[in-house]
Amino acid sequence: MAHLLNLEGATVIHGARTVLDGVSLGLDDGARVGVVGRNGDGKSTLLRVLAGTQTLDGGRATRSRGTTLGVLSQTDDLDPSHTVRRAVVGDVPDHVWASDARIRSVLDGLLGDMLEGPAAAPGGAEALVGQLSGGQRRRVALARLMAGDDDVLLLDEPTNHLDVEGVAWLAEHLRTRWQPSQGALVVVTHDRWFLDAVVEKTWEVHDGVVDSYDGGYAAYVLARAERARIASVTAERRDNLLRKELAWLRRGAPARTSKPRFRIEAANALIAAEPPPRDAFALSRTATARLGKDVVDVEGVSLAVGEGAERRVLLDDVTWRLGPGDRIGIVGVNGSGKTTLLRLLLGQVQPDAGRVKLGKTVVTGVLSQDLRELDAVADQRVLETVEREATSVLDVATGKELTASSVVERLGFPAARAWTHVRDLSGGERRRLQLARLLVRGPNLLLLDEPTNDLDTDTLAAVEDVLDGFAGTLVVVSHDRYLLERTTDRQVALLGDGAIRDLPGGVEEYLALRHAGAGAAGAATSSVASGSSSSPSSRDDQAGPRQDGAAASAAEARAARKEVARLERQLAKLTEREAKLHDALAASAADYAAAAKLDAELRELLSEKEALEEEWLEAAEAAG
Incomplete structure (x- = not known):
């Protein structure tokens, strides 16, 4: 097995902080490595060191002769004057790249809905890169890299700006890109499902060092918890959180638990007494007491966006009901109307027909994508902004009263960081802060729009732990299928046919429908998802009408x-x-x-x- 990359005593210092402290590791042919760690601990720095673009303050990095590297950083170097087609395939004639099944698969898997569909860029493949949004440029940069033939791929957050279908495609592509003993992959990502699906080894970057674990995310969580238990150096709260995460992994989807990459006996012993992540009955009962029977009723709603030839129907005569204690995940391609649906539920968008009725006792909390709500408190400190909302909140899962400082700490703000000014926070910290502010207000309807953006895996586990105790109706829009399966009980999809489709089979069913093209053809027989308060008879009338031309x-x-x-x-x-x-x-x-x-x-x-x-x-x- 060829040795491709090697680090010997690699040291990187930023200011007074040592990011990497004498790190030594190697990358062999056939390696598939995932990199995890808290935000700011040096994951991207490690990737730049491996790529040779980061100057070392000590040690050395070597690469085998002839080894080619493909690097996806968090900023792209695309020429804004190039078209999308040229940016991806260069000056290669159409008949040449079109005969390459791999390149065709890359274009379809990563740029399909960007070139054709609701989120298509004006001009399609001939659109100039300089006119694309940041997310579209990111996907073009990824497509260019995947269309190449490098020996080693170093990917920094490749799943950003990809929908569930795009993430699934990328995982399958990377699994089959090379033969088992060929090529090498190092990927930094917070997408835990992606890690389990693709990698065979995990590097955790923390405190200037890199610890190596065999297996994907599930194996990493177990091994880390086992090390902590044996060494007895981790705080009780952290141990409990890891056990809870392990319990979920062992009880979750068979695709994760069937992989014999760690000692099942050790996992079972560690989580034997761990209860389910949440008591669904108790939460539902509490939610009903706080909300009554009616939360949100969407009745016969039709909604379109755009004008003229650009007009798109997002909802077509849709009836959908959210009941107390419902925990719903929403999936769909970019541009299918997920965020618009949330705004409709909030009354920020008015339907073209029908009505949206909010229960009288509903108190909403919304985590938006842009977090503009924090601009008004930029000069305040983290803990102050939370305490101004409320000084305490009831944790229904434990029955205990939590102070604002406890909520802030559970979401990853230690005592020193809790007194940081809001303007000095990173993107992930801003998202955690806004979630803390929402939770202490005591909403009973919580709407989360892409809550995992900018969050590391540890923080995601902490956020999920906090959401487990939320006694109300929860609606989550996310491309992170792990989060959806972990925090919600049901998933629905916007497939572009004007309906909201229930997904009894979860995200896997959504991917199968998309693969089969059911987004356009299946609306006539699909029923709109209904909440727990819907009657059976209402389901029969919930499918939106179809036009013969569309069929x-x-x-x-x-x-x-x-x-x-x-x-x-x-x-x-x-x-x-x-x-x-x-x-x-x-x-x-x-x-x-x-x-x-x-x-x-x-x-x-x-x-x-x-x-x-x-x-x-x-x-x-x-x-x-």
């Missing part, structure tokens, strides 16, 4: 996708035959007659292949 268009798109798949299979066979003919030509170089015959056969094959490629381009355009 026909969907059928044509499905047919085109089948045609694309058929052509790709034929192109793969022709490519295999082409390789064999080239080998035969090389072997028959001394036999003029045989070589001439093989050359004629090769020319005929290339002509057939070119015709198929043109058919593929037409079918791919029709499939969208």
Whole structure:
């Protein structure tokens, strides 16, 4: 197994702080490594050291001769004057890159809905990079990297700005990109599902050192908790939180618990007495007492955005009810209307038809994406901003009264950090602070829009622990499927067909529907998700109406996708035959007659292949 990268005593100092203190580690061919740690502990610095772009204050970094590196940093170096197409595939002619199934898969998996669909950039593939949003530029930079053929990939937060479907595609792509003993991957991400799906080793960066653990996120959590238990150096609250996380991992999706990457006996012993993450019955009973029977009723609502040719129907005659204690996760592609749906529930957006009725006792709390609410308190200190909302809050899960300082500490602000000015906080700290402010206000309807942005894995576990004790109705919009499965009991999807679709099978069902193209075709038979207060008869009337033109268009798109798949299979066979003919030509170089015959056969094959490629381009355009 080839040794690709090596660090010996690597030291990096920023000001008076030592970020990396004599770190030594290596990266071999076939390595798949995830990097975790608290925000600011040096994860990105470690990646820059491995890439050779970070100057070392001590030690050295070496790379095997001939090893090529592909790096995705948190800022891109794309030329703003280039088109999206050129930024991804360079000056390669269309017929060349279009015949490469891997590049086609990259464009479809990462840029599909950006080039075609609700969130499409004006101009599609010919749009200038300089005119794209930050999230779109990020995805273009990732697509360019995935379209390359590097030996080592160093990825810093690659799942940012990807929806659930994009994250699933990227995980599958990285799993199959190289043979098991070839290539190497080092990825920094807070997406815990992604870590479990892709990596086989975990590096934790903390206090200037890097600890290595075998396995993905689940194995890392177990090993860290076991080390803490044996060494008896971790505070009781931290131990309890780790056990709770382990209990969830062991009781969660089979895809996580079936991987024999850690000692099941140790996990069972560690969490034997750990109760479920939350008492759903107790929380529901408390929520009902605080909220009554009615929370939010969406009745016959239709809503469209845009004008003229840009007009899109987000909701079409939708009836949806949220009951007390419901914990709902919302998924959907970028631009499908998830944030707009939250604003509709809050009354910030008025429907074109129908009505949204809020219960009389509802007190809402909203965690927005931009966190502009904190601008007004930028000169205040963290603890002061929370105490001005309320000095204490009841933790329903334990029945204890929590002070504002306790809530702040549970969300990752130690005593010293609690007196920091709000203006000096990082993005992740701002998000934690706003969540603390919301919780101490005592809302009974909590709406969270992408709450995991900028948060590290430790903080995410702490946030989930706090949400476990929230006795009210919880609605979460997120691309983090781990968070959705961990904190919500049901998931619904916006599939672009004007309906809200219930997902009994969770995120996996959503991905299957998207893969099958059910977003456009299945609305006629899909029922709108209903809350616990919905009656069975109301479900029968909740599917939005369909137009024949839309159904026909969907059928044509499905047919085109089948045609694309058929052509790709034929192109793969022709490519295999082409390789064999080239080998035969090389072997028959001394036999003029045989070589001439093989050359004629090769020319005929290339002509057939070119015709198929043109058919593929037409079918791919029709499939969208």
